[in-house]
Amino acid sequence: MSGATSEPLLRVEELTVTFDGPRGDVDVVRELSFALEPGGSLGIVGESGSGKSMTSLAVLGLLPAGARRTGRISLSGRELTALTERQLRRVRGDRVAMVFQDPLSSLNPYYTVGAQIAEAYRAHRQRATRREARRVAVEAMERVHIDDAARRVDHYPHQFSGGMRQRVMIAMALCTEPDLLIADEPTTALDVTVQAQILRLLTEVRAETGAGLVLITHDLAVVSEMTDEVLVMRQGECVERATAERLFSDPRHPYTRALLDAVPRLDDEVGELRSVDEGGAR
Amino acid sequence: MARFLVSRLAGVVLILLLVCLFTFGVFFVLSPDPAVQICGKNCTPELIERIRDNLGLDEPLLTQFLTFVSGLFAGRTYGVGESATHCAAPCLGYSFQSSQPVWEMITDRLPVSVTVAVGAAVLWLLVGVVGGLVGALKRGTWWDRSAMVVALAGISIPNYVFALLLQYVLVVELEWLPFPQAVPFSEDPTRWFQNYLMPWIVLAFAYASVYARLTRANVIDTLEENYVRTARAKGLPGRLVIRRHALRPALTPVVTIFGMDFAGLLGGALITETVFGLNGVGKMTADSIARNDQPVIMGVTLLAAAFVVVGNVVVDLVYTALDPRVRVRSA
Numbered sequence: 001m002s003g004a005t006s007e008p009l010l011r012v013e014e015l016t017v018t019f020d021g022p023r024g025d026v027d028v029v030r031e032l033s034f035a036l037e038p039g040g041s042l043g044i045v046g047e048s049g050s051g052k053s054m055t056s057l058a059v060l061g062l063l064p065a066g067a068r069r070t071g072r073i074s075l076s077g078r079e080l081t082a083l084t085e086r087q088l089r090r091v092r093g094d095r096v097a098m099v100f101q102d103p104l105s106s107l108n109p110y111y112t113v114g115a116q117i118a119e120a121y122r123a124h125r126q127r128a129t130r131r132e133a134r135r136v137a138v139e140a141m142e143r144v145h146i147d148d149a150a151r152r153v154d155h156y157p158h159q160f161s162g163g164m165r166q167r168v169m170i171a172m173a174l175c176t177e178p179d180l181l182i183a184d185e186p187t188t189a190l191d192v193t194v195q196a197q198i199l200r201l202l203t204e205v206r207a208e209t210g211a212g213l214v215l216i217t218h219d220l221a222v223v224s225e226m227t228d229e230v231l232v233m234r235q236g237e238c239v240e241r242a243t244a245e246r247l248f249s250d251p252r253h254p255y256t257r258a259l260l261d262a263v264p265r266l267d268d269e270v271g272e273l274r275s276v277d278e279g280g281a282r
Numbered sequence: 283m284a285r286f287l288v289s290r291l292a293g294v295v296l297i298l299l300l301v302c303l304f305t306f307g308v309f310f311v312l313s314p315d316p317a318v319q320i321c322g323k324n325c326t327p328e329l330i331e332r333i334r335d336n337l338g339l340d341e342p343l344l345t346q347f348l349t350f351v352s353g354l355f356a357g358r359t360y361g362v363g364e365s366a367t368h369c370a371a372p373c374l375g376y377s378f379q380s381s382q383p384v385w386e387m388i389t390d391r392l393p394v395s396v397t398v399a400v401g402a403a404v405l406w407l408l409v410g411v412v413g414g415l416v417g418a419l420k421r422g423t424w425w426d427r428s429a430m431v432v433a434l435a436g437i438s439i440p441n442y443v444f445a446l447l448l449q450y451v452l453v454v455e456l457e458w459l460p461f462p463q464a465v466p467f468s469e470d471p472t473r474w475f476q477n478y479l480m481p482w483i484v485l486a487f488a489y490a491s492v493y494a495r496l497t498r499a500n501v502i503d504t505l506e507e508n509y510v511r512t513a514r515a516k517g518l519p520g521r522l523v524i525r526r527h528a529l530r531p532a533l534t535p536v537v538t539i540f541g542m543d544f545a546g547l548l549g550g551a552l553i554t555e556t557v558f559g560l561n562g563v564g565k566m567t568a569d570s571i572a573r574n575d576q577p578v579i580m581g582v583t584l585l586a587a588a589f590v591v592v593g594n595v596v597v598d599l600v601y602t603a604l605d606p607r608v609r610v611r612s613a
């Protein structure tokens with residue numbers, strides 16, 4: 001917990017992520033800035049390839065090989081870009097936890113879900129015994145409403161459904177009581193009905209723990225219900241930043257309007273999305 | 283699990299029977315008349331006739347096959363009266379050229395081949411896996427490049443060339459090792475070790491090269507898995523990320539291939555054993571091929587097939603134990 005400072009929970013200033021490609025450098029995120037108050041929530045929307053995942057990975061220094069990062073990122077006033085790998089490790093998973101898009105590939109098939117949750121806990125509570133960590137894992141699974149958690153804790157990821165796997169990922173993120181949760185398209189790989197359940201769970205968890213949330217999605221409808229503020233990204237840049245309400249009532253940028261047009265209406269078939277390109281943004 | 287085992291074992295028996303049938307067919311139908319071979323130089327038509335009779339070569343193929351199979355379990359006797367030769371179970375055939383049952387010939391030489399195989403396997407696993415790991419973790423560095431150049435050499439240089447080269451350098455030029463000479467372990471352990479050292483190195487070099495490349499590729503692939511990113515995002519230290527989350531998935535396929543390679547090698551290393559004058563199953567096979575001693579060739583073929591088939595089952599069981607996705611069916 002950061003104490004009663006006036007510092008924002010997360011502040012990103014002029015973040016640029018660059019890949020050195022065969023034909024020179026490519027900026028996939030360009031001079032992106034945003035801030036999040038403690039307990040606040042921010043949605044990042046944009047079509048696929050707009051740099052959302054790279055932004056989220058850059059925060060914890062988890063960018064893939066070949067990517068460089070410039071700019072400043074501070075967590076409760078502490079500059080993360082200046083930290084050593086060892087110091088950064090204490091932030092990862094403990095103060096800032098991540099939930100990824102595809103829960104099946106994001107969980108290691110060789111270990112039980114309980115072992116993987118316990119591992120996240122023990123990474124930051126070195127003195128915790130195995131038994132204690134296991135108890136924490138069961139509790140975390142109960143908190144995300146996995147039935148029969150005491151038994152399921154010993155099951156492997158492939159024995160769970162997609163939605164349940166994402167619950168496991170959320171349990172893993174929660175078990176260390178982080179201040180900030182970064183969820184990168186947590187529902188994209190899931191069935192439509194399950195999507196709503198996972199989003200509800202995220203809201204519930206946030207209300208319980210008071211953690212801040214950065215929710216990444218390509219779906220404006222999701223973000224409007226889940227977050228106070230929305231940042232619209234396109235080709236690595238922020239094109240518009242506003243409260244969720246203002247964004248819907250008065251979208252300023254044509255790209256935002258195009259995204260809004262792509263949101264399925266009630267009379268549309270479920271899951272059918274109009275493409276952004278057809279919306280006339282380009 | 284029990285049902286799985288039973289069904290696998292039934293499969294093994296069936297496959298071994300088929301291998302028997304196939305080998306039998308190939309050797310006794312397609313190859314020149316064994317009776318003529320056995321008869322030798324001072325041959326008369328009467329003698330040939332007697333041999334054919336003794337061996338049951340005039341019987342229908344199926345009868346001969348059944349006699350062969352029953353010999354495996356109950357032993358058999360060649361010929362009748364004073365010239366009768368008994369071949370005790372498991373009778374894999376009888377070498378009239380060596381006047382010895384094939385089974386005996388094999389079991390006499392198997393310890394040498396097993397020693398060669400085990401020593402080489404230890405060496406190639408160590409060197410191959412460690413080399414591949416270094417290559418993957420220090421990708422693109424001088425370490426990686428040199429390891430991969432050596433591995434490429436190991437794959438492309440023929441076994442016998444490397445064997446002769448090694449022998450020339452270590453024995454003739456540098457005189458680090460004495461001339462190869464078979465010595466039992468109990469008599470002179472140092473000499474025994476020196477004698478096996480070169481065969482181990484030669485065999486291990488080729489295999490280690492393949493293993494190093496395989497390990498390197500697997501580790502590099504695994505490091506890009508999403509679950510490795512998850513492990514890092516949890517705040518695990520780098521060495522734990524690698525040890526727990528990258529190594530186990532990356533090495534499981536290596537274990538599988540190792541089982542097959544090792545089983546294949548137990549049947550004897552023809553070239554290596556011959557070059558280094560080791561009296562193992564491999565050299566015996568090479569000699570038998572040169573002399574066209576069919577019962578021996580056939581026996582060795584069967585044995586090698588049995589090793590591979592059984593090795594396959596062992597690999598399956600190990601794999602099942604290692605990969606929960608195979609072990610535990612979806613709930």
Ligand SMILES: Nc1ncnc2c1ncn2[C@@H]1O[C@H](COP(=O)(O)OP(=O)(O)O)[C@@H](O)[C@H]1O
Nearest residue numbers: 019028047048049050051052053054055064066
């Ligand atoms: N390993 C990589 N090497 C080169 N370019 C990459 C790599 N990973 C992602 N990119 C590029 O970075 C851009 C942003 O990717 P990403 O942040 O994953 O987009 P989003 O999450 O918004 O769909 C994309 O254009 C993608 O092609």
Ligand SMILES: [Mg+2]
Nearest residue numbers: 052053184185
């Ligand atoms: Mg993404």
